[in-house]
Amino acid sequence: MAGKFLRWGAVALGGVAVAALLFVGWVYAASEMHLRSFASPPVFGAEIASDAASLARGEHLAATRGCGGCHGAQFEGAPMWGMVVTPNLASYARDHDAATFERALRHGIDAQGRGMYSMPSFNFRHLRDEDVAALYAYLRNAPVAEGPAPSSGMPFQIRMAIAMGDDDVMPAWLASLPALEHQSAPDTPLARGEYLAMTSCNECHGFSLRADVPWESDGRTPDLVAMMAAYPEEDFRRLMREGVPIGGRDLELMDDVARGRFVHFSDEELSDLYVYLNDRAQRALEAP
Ligand code: HEC
Ligand code: HEC
Structure with missing residues (x-):
C-alpha cells in the first residue's frame, strides 16, 4: 500500500517537474524569439575620422552623455543591478565595426542581433551621424583598461514578462520616442x-x-x-x-x-x- 502510494507520488512529482521544465523552455524560446524579432536599421556608413578634433568631440560626448556611468570610468565594463556586466567599450569598438556599434547605440540591438533591455538607446537615438562617428573613433582609440568579463544576464522574471507580453525591450520602446x-x-x-x-x-x-x-x-x-x-x-x-x-x-x-x-x-x-x-x-x- 505504502509502496504504491510512493510510486504514484513519484509519478506525480515527475509530471510536475516535466511541466516546469516545459514552461521554462517555453519562456526561453518565446523571449528569445521576441528579442530577435527586431529588424536591423540601414547599415551605418558615415566616415570615421580619427583626427584630433574628432577624438576630442568623442571624448566630450562620452563625458556629457555618461557612458562611463554604466560602463566604468575607463569604459572597462561594470556590473549593473546584479543583472549584467556591461561590455568594455574600448575593446568593443576595436572588435566591432562602426555599423554594429551604431545599431547598439542608436537602435538598442546588440552585436548578436538581440534587442537590449537596459542600455538606454532612447537617449542616444537622436545623436547625429558625425557624433556617433566621433564617439566610435574616440572609444576605438581609448586605452583598453582591464575590467570584469562582460555577461548578458536576464533574470527569469523579466524573461517571463517578455514571453507573456507584459514587458518589452529597447527597440520596441524606441517607437514611442x-x-x-x-x-x-x-x-x-x-x-x-x-x-x-x-x-x-x-x-x-x-x-x-x-x-x-x-x-x-x-x-x-x-x-x-x-x-x-x-x-x-x-x-x-x-x-x-x-x-x-x-x-x-x-x-x-x-x-x-x-x-x-x-x-x-x-x-x-x-x-x-x-x-x-x-x-x-x-x-x-x-x-x-
Ligand atoms: C541620471 C538621471 C538624471 C539625468 C540624466 C538628469 N537628471 Fe535632472 N534630476 C534627476 C532626479 C532624480 C531629480 C530629482 C532630485 C530630487 O528632487 O531629489 C532631478 C531634478 C532636476 C531638476 C530640479 C531641481 C530642483 O530644483 O528640484 C532640474 C532643473 C533638473 N533635474 C535638470 C536636469 C537637466 C537640465 C538635465 C540634462 C542636462 C538633467 N536634469 C538630467 C535625475 C537626472
Ligand atoms: C544607464 C546605463 C548605461 C549607459 C548610460 C550607457 N550604457 Fe551601454 N550598455 C548598458 C548595458 C546594461 C548594456 C548591456 C546590454 C543590456 O543589458 O541592455 C550596454 C551595452 C552597450 C553596448 C554593447 C552592445 C552589444 O553588442 O552587446 C554598447 C556598444 C554600448 N552599450 C555603448 C554605450 C555608449 C557609447 C554609451 C554612451 C554614449 C553607453 N553605452 C551608455 C548600459 C548603459
Missing part, C-alpha cells in the same frame, strides 16, 4: 539646446522630458518642463555646475549626474540648453 522639433535649422540656440536635452536629460526625465517613460517608473524624477518654469538662468547654471538646486537641498542622483557629467558642458552649451528648456516651459504654461 518623440521626433525633434527644431532640427531643420540645426545651428540656432533653440535647436542646439534641443539636441543637448534630448540626448542627455531624457535619460532620466522622460522621453519628452515630462516624466514620461513607456515602462513602470519609480516616479522619483520630476517633469523637467514643469520644473523649468521657475528656474532663473543663474540658478540653472549653478545646478548644472555644482549640483545645487534652488533652496540648496541635497539632490542625490541629480547632484551626482551634474557634477559627474554636466560640469563638462561648455558655457555655450549651458546657455543653449537653457534657451530650449525655458522655451518648452513657457510654451507649456501657455498651453498646458
